[in-house]
Amino acid sequence: QSALTQPASVSGSPGQSITISCTGTSSDVGGYNYVSWYQQHAGKAPKVMIYDVSKRPSGVSNRFSGSKSGNTASLTISGLQAEDEADYYCCSYTSRSTVVFGGGTKLTVL
Amino acid sequence: EVQLVQSGAEVKKPGATVKISCTVSGYTFTDYYMHWVQQAPGKGLEWMGLVDPEDGETMFAEKFQGRVTITADTSTDTTYMELSSLRSEDTAVYYCATGAGTWSPDYWGQGTLVTVSS
Numbered sequence: 247q248s249a250l251t252q253p254a255s256v257s258g259s260p261g262q263s264i265t266i267s268c269t270g271t272s273s274d275v276g277g278y279n280y281v282s283w284y285q286q287h288a289g290k291a292p293k294v295m296i297y298d299v300s301k302r303p304s305g306v307s308n309r310f311s312g313s314k315s316g317n318t319a320s321l322t323i324s325g326l327q328a329e330d331e332a333d334y335y336c337c338s339y340t341s342r343s344t345v346v347f348g349g350g351t352k353l354t355v356l
Numbered sequence: 357e358v359q360l361v362q363s364g365a366e367v368k369k370p371g372a373t374v375k376i377s378c379t380v381s382g383y384t385f386t387d388y389y390m391h392w393v394q395q396a397p398g399k400g401l402e403w404m405g406l407v408d409p410e411d412g413e414t415m416f417a418e419k420f421q422g423r424v425t426i427t428a429d430t431s432t433d434t435t436y437m438e439l440s441s442l443r444s445e446d447t448a449v450y451y452c453a454t455g456a457g458t459w460s461p462d463y464w465g466q467g468t469l470v471t472v473s474s
Contacts, residue, residue: 249400282460284401291451291467292393292401297460335401339459343415345391350400 250275250336250348257354263324266351268336269317274346276317280339283312283321287332295334296321323353331355358382360452360465367471373440376468378452385433386410388454391461392426392437396448404450407435442472 251269258264268275268283275281281299284292294303296312299319309324319338323330336348363377378390392404405416409428416424425438435452450468453461 249402280459282457286401291464292453293464294455294457294460294462297457297462303462333400337401337403337460344417345403345406345459346417347393347401347403 248346250338250346252334252336252348252351254349255352255354257356258323258326259356260326260328262326263322264326264353265323266321266334266336266353268319268321268338268348270319270338270346271317273341274338275314275319275336277341278339279314281312281314281319282337283310283319284335284337285330285332286335292335326355328355358455358463360454360463362450362452362465362468365469365471367473368442370443370472370474372442372472373438374442374470375436375438376450376452376470377434377436378465379432379434380454381433385428385430388456389458389461390426390428390435391453392424393451393453394446394448395451395467396445399448404437409435439470442470444472446470447472 279299283296286292295310299314300312334351359381386409389406391406394402404420407426407428428435452465455462
């Protein structure tokens with residue numbers, strides 16, 4: 247199972263919006279509505295920001311949103327804040343009843 | 357409050373086996389799958405496998421199949437991840453993770469650093 251494809255890095259200025267893409271196949275991202283997004287700050291455990299493509303856990307800011315089209319899922323962060331600077335990983339259920347992560351995207355807030 | 361507490365850091369020689377524990381509290385142990393995730397230094401997250409504590413059923417990533425064993429002990433609310441035939445590339449932080457989101461665990465352990473070095 248190959249890792250899902252994410253851009254290595256994205257950047258944006260405070261207040262702007264950014265979108266991170268996550269491309270898989272019909273055997274993972276495209277085949278199921280079980281895509282999630284994790285935020286990881288340096289030295290910390292990952293934190294789920296979006297699950298089931300577009301659902302937001304309690305306590306997560308509504309500046310974070312998720313969507314999917316075909317084999318590509320996306321995470322959008324609006325109103326960028328300095329605290330959003332972190333690594334972001336997408337994650338999907340697969341047809342083999344396993345889980346696969348994306349390679350990760352480093353978000354820099356300029 | 358849900359808590360996952362992992363065992364401490366390990367240093368192992370190449371070819372050895374490491375066994376890491378993850379003890380939970382704050383929820384019914386058998387309600388959620390337990391996942392294990394590897395993160396090598398400076399690298400991304402890699403899913404290793406999971407166990408269903410209710411019946412012990414497991415699933416593994418192809419990369420780790422044959423080298424990893426994941427078990428659950430319902431008497432102590434603890435899961436174990438054992439990785440054998442260790443090599444330098446296995447030097448990483450290993451996380452256990454669980455939650456109501458079966459395929460998107462939202463509770464994570466603090467991580468256990470395993471260093472493989474001769």
